Structures are given as structure tokens and as C-alpha cells.
Amino acid sequence: MTTRLFGEPVARVEDERLLRGHGGYLDDLGNDALECAFVRSPHAHARVDGIDVDDALEVDGLVAIYTYEDLPDRLAEPLPLLIPHPALTQGRTQYALARDVVRHVGEPVVMVVARNRYLAEDAAGKITVSYTPLPPVVGIPAARAAEHLVHADVPGNVAANLVQQVGDVDGVLARAPHVLELDLHVERSASTPLEGRGVLARWDTESHRLRMWSSTQTSTGVRAAVAAKLGLALMDVDVITPDVGGGFGVKIVHPWPEEVLVPWAARQLGRPVKFVEDRREHFISAAHERAQEHHVRAGFDDEGHLLALDVRFWHDHGAYIPYGLIVPIITSTQLLGPYKPRAYRVEFDSLYTNTLIVTPYRGAGRPQGVFVMERVMDAIARELGLDRTAVRERNFIRPDEMPYDHGLIFQDGRPLIYDSGDFPASLAKLKDLVGWDEFAAYRAQAAAEGRRVGIGLACYVEGTGVGPYEGAHVVVETSGKVKVSTGLTTQGQGHQTVFAQIVADELGVPMSDVEVVTGDTRRFGYAVGTFASRAAVMSGSAIALAARAARAKALRVAADALEADPDDLEIVDGVVRVVGSPGAEISLGTVAVLSNPLRYAFDDSAQAATQFAVGDTSKPPVGEDDEPGVEGRDYFSPMRSTFANGMHAVIVETDPDTAEITILRYCVVHDCGPLINPRIVEGQIHGGVAQGVGGALYERMAYDEAGQLQNASFMDFLMPYVTEVPRGIEIDHLETPSPLNPLGIKGAGEAGVIPGAAAIAAAIEDAEGFPITAMPISPSELFELRRKHSEG
Numbered sequence: 001m002t003t004r005l006f007g008e009p010v011a012r013v014e015d016e017r018l019l020r021g022h023g024g025y026l027d028d029l030g031n032d033a034l035e036c037a038f039v040r041s042p043h044a045h046a047r048v049d050g051i052d053v054d055d056a057l058e059v060d061g062l063v064a065i066y067t068y069e070d071l072p073d074r075l076a077e078p079l080p081l082l083i084p085h086p087a088l089t090q091g092r093t094q095y096a097l098a099r100d101v102v103r104h105v106g107e108p109v110v111m112v113v114a115r116n117r118y119l120a121e122d123a124a125g126k127i128t129v130s131y132t133p134l135p136p137v138v139g140i141p142a143a144r145a146a147e148h149l150v151h152a153d154v155p156g157n158v159a160a161n162l163v164q165q166v167g168d169v170d171g172v173l174a175r176a177p178h179v180l181e182l183d184l185h186v187e188r189s190a191s192t193p194l195e196g197r198g199v200l201a202r203w204d205t206e207s208h209r210l211r212m213w214s215s216t217q218t219s220t221g222v223r224a225a226v227a228a229k230l231g232l233a234l235m236d237v238d239v240i241t242p243d244v245g246g247g248f249g250v251k252i253v254h255p256w257p258e259e260v261l262v263p264w265a266a267r268q269l270g271r272p273v274k275f276v277e278d279r280r281e282h283f284i285s286a287a288h289e290r291a292q293e294h295h296v297r298a299g300f301d302d303e304g305h306l307l308a309l310d311v312r313f314w315h316d317h318g319a320y321i322p323y324g325l326i327v328p329i330i331t332s333t334q335l336l337g338p339y340k341p342r343a344y345r346v347e348f349d350s351l352y353t354n355t356l357i358v359t360p361y362r363g364a365g366r367p368q369g370v371f372v373m374e375r376v377m378d379a380i381a382r383e384l385g386l387d388r389t390a391v392r393e394r395n396f397i398r399p400d401e402m403p404y405d406h407g408l409i410f411q412d413g414r415p416l417i418y419d420s421g422d423f424p425a426s427l428a429k430l431k432d433l434v435g436w437d438e439f440a441a442y443r444a445q446a447a448a449e450g451r452r453v454g455i456g457l458a459c460y461v462e463g464t465g466v467g468p469y470e471g472a473h474v475v476v477e478t479s480g481k482v483k484v485s486t487g488l489t490t491q492g493q494g495h496q497t498v499f500a501q502i503v504a505d506e507l508g509v510p511m512s513d514v515e516v517v518t519g520d521t522r523r524f525g526y527a528v529g530t531f532a533s534r535a536a537v538m539s540g541s542a543i544a545l546a547a548r549a550a551r552a553k554a555l556r557v558a559a560d561a562l563e564a565d566p567d568d569l570e571i572v573d574g575v576v577r578v579v580g581s582p583g584a585e586i587s588l589g590t591v592a593v594l595s596n597p598l599r600y601a602f603d604d605s606a607q608a609a610t611q612f613a614v615g616d617t618s619k620p621p622v623g624e625d626d627e628p629g630v631e632g633r634d635y636f637s638p639m640r641s642t643f644a645n646g647m648h649a650v651i652v653e654t655d656p657d658t659a660e661i662t663i664l665r666y667c668v669v670h671d672c673g674p675l676i677n678p679r680i681v682e683g684q685i686h687g688g689v690a691q692g693v694g695g696a697l698y699e700r701m702a703y704d705e706a707g708q709l710q711n712a713s714f715m716d717f718l719m720p721y722v723t724e725v726p727r728g729i730e731i732d733h734l735e736t737p738s739p740l741n742p743l744g745i746k747g748a749g750e751a752g753v754i755p756g757a758a759a760i761a762a763a764i765e766d767a768e769g770f771p772i773t774a775m776p777i778s779p780s781e782l783f784e785l786r787r788k789h790s791e792g
């Protein structure tokens with residue numbers, strides 16, 4: 001029997017190629033292409049008075065200079081606002097090249113195309129843009145004060161205000177035996193993938209077709225945006241995603257100005273054009289996230305039951321809103337995690353500031369929400385003198401309450417309904433794993449040695465596998481090999497491996513015979529993209545369904561050839577066999593030949609020729625209702641999102657003198673339903689934990705009052721390196737299946753990052769004995785907090 005691969009920790013098939021340096025990234029392509037550079041705003045807020053390009057025209061090798069005035073109608077319009085929301089009454093997007101006002105440092109003003117990047121940079125350096133500086137609005141307090149406006153026609157800098165409420169919050173708070181109030185702050189951060197953004201475009205002057213390569217998370221999104229902006233039919237634009245060196249959310253399509261300008265220039269010039277951003281450009285012109293301030297009131301009883309929660313928060317959206325209110329809506333709805341307050345109100349303002357735009361970064365609004373909720377849980381425990389896990393347990397949604405409807409509307413516009421999970425069981429596992437009950441003894445022993453240690457935990461729930469759909473095409477070749485295509489893209493998640501595992505199981509073929517292609521609109525043209533931990537649920541399900549269709553077709557054709565009933569057939573190791581009749585068998589490759597004998601004419605391999613000899617050309621190749629080929633194509637569209645969950649526990653040591661914070665242990669219990677590949681899921685968790693540690697201890701975008709980003713390089717932007725990421729992250733799984741998809745799976749790609757800051761804050765709080773209300777926290781900030789608390 002073929003071994004079932006679903007659930008096996010199969011090694012990633014893509015790694016050998018990538019580790020040997022055989023990957024093909026955007027910058028490895030298009031050696032014949034012209035390259036471009038952008039003149040970007042040095043001001044956070046300014047009027048553009050004039051652009052003088054005369055000196056740049058002298059640069060040898062210059063090919064073209066474009067300003068806003070050069071853009072044709074469609075490109076001269078502001079970029080589209082994707083995923084609009086009724087509450088977003090003041091949505092403003094940017095122009096591909098600044099028209100009259102720039103609103104953040106790094107906004108593109110002039111595009112320069114030259115023989116190579118060096119010459120393009122030389123020419124860009126000779127362009128003079130005259131600006132009249134305007135007062136910048138930097139940070140949430142300045143945006144709220146609204147002394148100055150980012151967009152002159154947006155009062156109060158408020159892009160959107162949204163309130164959701166369930167139950168009588170004010171009434172319950174008024175009657176609650178205890179009420180606490182907290183102000184909680186999370187700093188601005190960013191994805192910072194190793195490979196920045198990049199686009200290459202070739203215009204074919206004969207066929208009038210565009211071919212593009214983009215380091216993107218959504219090739220179909222790029223295609224749609226470019227086709228619309230250039231007035232082309234979708235069919236006339238191909239977008240191919242080469243190897244991508246990380247995305248983490250920042251490469252979801254907006255589209256970027258550069259993404260539409262580069263193909264437009266390629267068509268204008270009739271020559272290939274390429275843009276690869278440098279690191280500084282990534283910091284100042286890609287996208288950030290996280291920055292939020294929250295004011296919370298929580299009412300609870302003597303046993304620690306959360307009766308009412310009232311959360312008011314302010315979201316720093318940056319200078320423009322490329323797509324909807326995704327991040328703050330996720331915070332508002334996912335903040336509740338595994339808990340069920342009797343009454344809940346959440347209200348947010350999305351604010352414009354003169355800083356870079358904000359779009360989802362791995363976790364997307366959840367790390368902030370979890371930080372808020374878990375600080376509340378710990379504060380309740382502290383006030384009542386209860387164990388922190390006991391307070392959580394008392395507030396958990398129980399497994400027999402699933403599916404659980406919070407009465408809120410999720411970011412996809414559908415009701416927020418949890419489908420599965422067993423929070424008490426997860427917590428029991430976590431307590432066991434970290435040794436929660438034994439920690440008091442460890443603390444006492446450490447204290448005796450003059451060491452200060454603390455333990456903390458944080459729980460979260462994550463909506464994953466967001467719709468609307470994903471599709472797949474599975475084809476059995478005459479060689480017996482299987483080609484699988486799905487439209488979403490890959491940035492390092494190991495999709496080639498897991499999707500091959502699914503197909504190998506469904507079709508009964510060796511995994512080595514399965515080849516998976518993602519993110520190439522020529523192979524599969526309808527797709528949404530890779531974000532929101534949706535690939536496993538969405539494409540995984542579509543691939544399983546498509547493989548089942550291909551299998552059914554293979555059995556029909558084989559049954560005919562073997563004169564057997566399809567129900568009596570099995571496929572093992574790529575061979576269709578009549579169960580219980582040794583020797584009555586036919587290879588899948590031969591089945592593919594039989595399903596379409598004409599194929600041999602285009603396939604000169606010796607193997608196919610031999611297979612053709614088996615075919616009986618006197619009979620029609622396919623049944624009356626069948627199409628030629630052993631293929632399956634299907635789409636998966638879920639009723640609603642499926643909710644993964646997890647809990648992290650952290651033990652830290654804080655240096656009594658220097659306030660240095662060291663993570664001693666990091667434990668994870670995670671529930672993403674049945675694991676397709678535990679090794680890949682654990683790798684995803686490790687990567688996420690690293691980013692969570694960054695959010696807790698290091699990463700912040702340090703804007704000064706003038707709106708200049710002070711740490712726009714890897715020399716200055718602190719992030720955890722291998723030396724700071726905890727060694728030996730300990731992971732345990734709970735697998736409660738989702739009823740919402742054929743494989744029962746839930747997403748895993750963001751899980752590791754979500755509770756990191758909250759759990760680390762809790763551990764520091766436990767070590768120090770005073771509340772931590774802002775993230776990240778540096779040793780100097782901890783030192784300062786100690787001073788404040790010791791002074792009372």
C-alpha cells in the first residue's frame with residue numbers, strides 16, 4: 001500500500017534547490033531589461049511646486065523620465081481602493097506619481113528609466129523637485145489633536161470610525177463588582193522580508209501582450225490591477241511569480257505605484273523594464289503595521305468572570321488607505337480570543353498620519369488585540385489574587401458551545417462564528433508543557449541565586465482560510481507524472497511539498513511524481529492570493545477536490561480498459577489495479593494515453609510511444625459525457641472562515657542591574673486542525689515566534705517629529721537575529737478538525753507571531769511585579785519603569 005502522506009513530517013521538496021542557490025528570484029531575471037529608480041519625497045508633508053529635469057537629461061544611458069504630467073488618463077487617477085467598507089467614508093489613495101502634495105517620506109514623485117540602475121540613480125540625483133513644506137502629522141496623538149490635517153478635506157484626520165457592540169456594556173459595567181481601566185500601546189513595525197519588492201515587465205509589440213514577473217503575494221491581483229490601469233484585457237496579461245524571498249503581508253497587492261508604472265513604461269518604450277527596491281526604499285515606501293493605542297474598561301466579578309469589556313482604540317493608518325479597514329477590524333473582532341464576556345463594545349478610529357501606509361503584517365491586527373485582552377486577563381488575576389490560568393479557564397468558551405457566535409461581524413463581512421477548538425484542553429497541555437504549577441519552586445530557587453525570573457502566557461484565536469475561493473487543476477501526464485496548478489503564490493511556506501502530499505494521497509501516486517506550480521496566471525488564472533493563512537485551507541481543499549475528480553476520471557477510463565467496475569479499482573504507486581485480481585492493472589500514464597490518444601502526436605518520449613501501443617484507437621478515447629485527458633479542475637469556496645487557536649507560555653529572566661531581558665523557555669500549544677505536514681507547521685511557528693519576539697522586545701519604526709524615519713536600515717532597525725530567538729521552542733499540538741472544509745484543516749502561517757508580545761509582556765510583568773502596558777519594551781525602558789515604580 002502507498003503510505004498516507006497527510007500528517008507525515010515530509011522534508012520540504014523545495015529546500016535543496018533553494019539551499020544550493022538554484023532559486024530564481026526577481027532580480028535574477030531580466031538581465032536585458034532597462035532599470036528604473038524613483039525620486040521620492042524627502043518631506044513627510046509638502047506641496048510639490050515644480051520639477052526640473054534638465055540636468056538629468058544629460059546623463060548618458062538615460063532612457064526616460066516620467067512625472068505625474070506624463071501619465072495617461074487611467075494612470076493619472078488615484079490608485080484603486082481595494083476592499084472598501086461602508087465605515088470608510090474618507091478613503092484616500094495615492095497617485096502613482098505625486099500630483100501636487102506628498103504625504104509621507106518616500107512617496108514616489110518622478111520615475112527614471114535608464115540602461116541600468118546606476119545610471120537611473122545618477123539621473124534621479126540630478127532632478128530637482130521644489131517643495132513647500134507643510135506641517136506634518138506624526139503619530140496617533142498628533143492625528144487625534146488634528147491641529148493639522150493630512151488630507152485637507154478629511155476633518156479630524158479620521159478616515160473611518162466603526163463601532164460594534166453586543167449586550168448592554170454600560171449597564172453591565174455600572175453594576176460590575178470590579179472595574180479596571182488600562183491604556184495600552186503597540187508601536188509601529190513592519191514585515192521586512194529578506195527580498196524586497198520587485199517587478200519586471202515585457203511588452204510584446206507584435207502580439208500586444210504583456211508578460212510580468214512580480215515578487216508578489218497575489219499574481220492575479222497584480223494582473224487585474226495592471227490590466228485595468230493599462231486598459232488591457234486580463235487574457236493579454238500574464239503575471240508570473242518567481243521564487244519570493246518572503247512577503248509576510250507586505251507583498252499583498254495594493255497595487256504599488258511601481259507595480260503599474262513599470263509595465264506601463266515597458267509598453268511605452270517597447271523594451272523590458274525592471275524595478276527592484278533597495279532596503280531603504282523598502283523601509284520608507286513599502287508598508288508598515290501594528291501602531292495602535294487602546295483604552296480599555298473591563299468589568300468583572302469576584303471569581304474573575306469578565307462581565308463587560310469596552311475597548312476604544314485608535315489605528316494609525318499612515319498617509320493613504322490602499323485597502324479597507326482590514327487591520328483594525330481584525331483587532332476589534334479577534335481581540336476576544338477564546339473568551340466570552342457577557343457584553344462587549346469596541347470602537348475605533350482609523351487615522352491618517354504623514355507616515356508610510358499601513359497594510360497587514362503577519363498576524364494583521366491580532367498581536368495588538370491579544371496584547372489588550374491578555375493584559376486585561378492578567379490585571380483581573382492580579383486584582384483578585386487568582387492564578388492567571390484559572391481566570392482564563394473561567395472565561396473560556398467551552399468545546400460544547402461550538403460553533404460559537406460572538407454576534408460580531410468579521411473582516412470578511414460575515415458573522416464571526418468559531419467553528420472548532422477545545423481551549424480548556426489546550427491550556428491543560430500548555431500548563432503541562434511549561435510546568436506552570438512547578439514554576440513557584442523554580443522562582444524561589446532562582447531568587448535564592450539572586451536571579452529574577454517570571455512566567456507568562458497568552459491565548460489567541462485566529463480566523464484563517466478566508467474566502468472567497470481558490471481553485472486548482474490536476475493533470476495526469478502520459479508519463480504518469482502529475483502536474484498541479486493553483487493560482488495563489490508562495491513566499492516560503494512549503495506549498496510545493498504539502499500540496500504534493502495531498503495529491504499523492506488522493507491519486508495514489510508517489511510524491512516524487514507530483515509537480516506543483518503556484519502563482520503563474522498562465523497556468524491557473526483565477527485566484528485570490530496568499531495571505532490570512534489561507535493557502536492550506538483554500539488551495540489545499542481545491543487541490544484535494546481536483547485530485548478526486550482526476551482520480552474518478554482515471555478510474556472510469558481504467559475500468560473500461562480493464563473491463564472492471566470502477567468501484568473494484570484502487571490506485572497504488574501510480575498503478576490502477578483490480579482489487580483481488582493480481583496482474584489486472586494498468587499504469588496511470590497509460591490511462592492518460594487512453595483518455596486521449598492524440599496526445600502521442602505531441603509527445604515524442606519513448607515512454608509515451610510505448611504507452612500509445614497499448615491504446616485501442618478503434619474506440620473513442622472518452623465516454624460520451626467525458627472530456628479528453630485525466631484531469632480535474634475544481635474550486636473551493638467556504639461558508640465562512642475557520643478559526644485556529646493556540647496558547648504560548650514564556651519564561652524570562654530580567655537582569656536586576658542592567659534590565660536585560662532573556663527568554664529562557666518558549667512553549668507553544670497550537671491547534672490548526674489535522675496537520676498536513678507537522679515539520680512545516682512547526683517551521684511556520686518558529687518563524688512566527690521570531691517575529692513575535694521582535695514585536696515584544698525590538699522592532700519599532702522610529703519616526704521623528706518631522707516624519708523622518710530614523711532607523712530605515714538593518715543597521716538601525718533592531719530585529720531578533722538567531723542569537724535572540726529562543727533556542728528549542730517547545731511545541732505541542734491539539735488537532736480539533738474544522739467542519740468547514742473537506743480536509744478539516746485550519747491555517748497555521750501566522751500563528752507563531754500573534755501572542756508573542758502578550759506572552760513576553762506577561763512574563764516580564766511577573767518577573768518585575770508591575771504592569772507592562774506598551775510593546776516593544778527595551779532594557780532602557782524597563783530600567784525606567786523600575787525607577788518609576790520604585791519611586792511609587
Ligand code: MCN
Pocket residue numbers: 193245246247248249361362363464491492493494495498499530531532533534535536537672673674675676677678680681684687745746747748749750
Ligand atoms: N499547514 C499544514 N497543516 C495545517 C495548516 C497548514 O501543514 N493544518 C502548512 C500549509 O500547508 C503551509 C503552511 O503550513 O505549507 C502555512 O499554511 P497556511 O496557514 O495556509 O498559510 P499560507 O500558506 O496561506 O501562508 C500565508 C501565511 C501568512 S498570512 C504570512 S504573513 C506568512 C506565512 O504564511 N508569510 C510567510 N508564513 C510565511 N513563511 C515564509 N517563509 N515567508 C512568508 O512571507
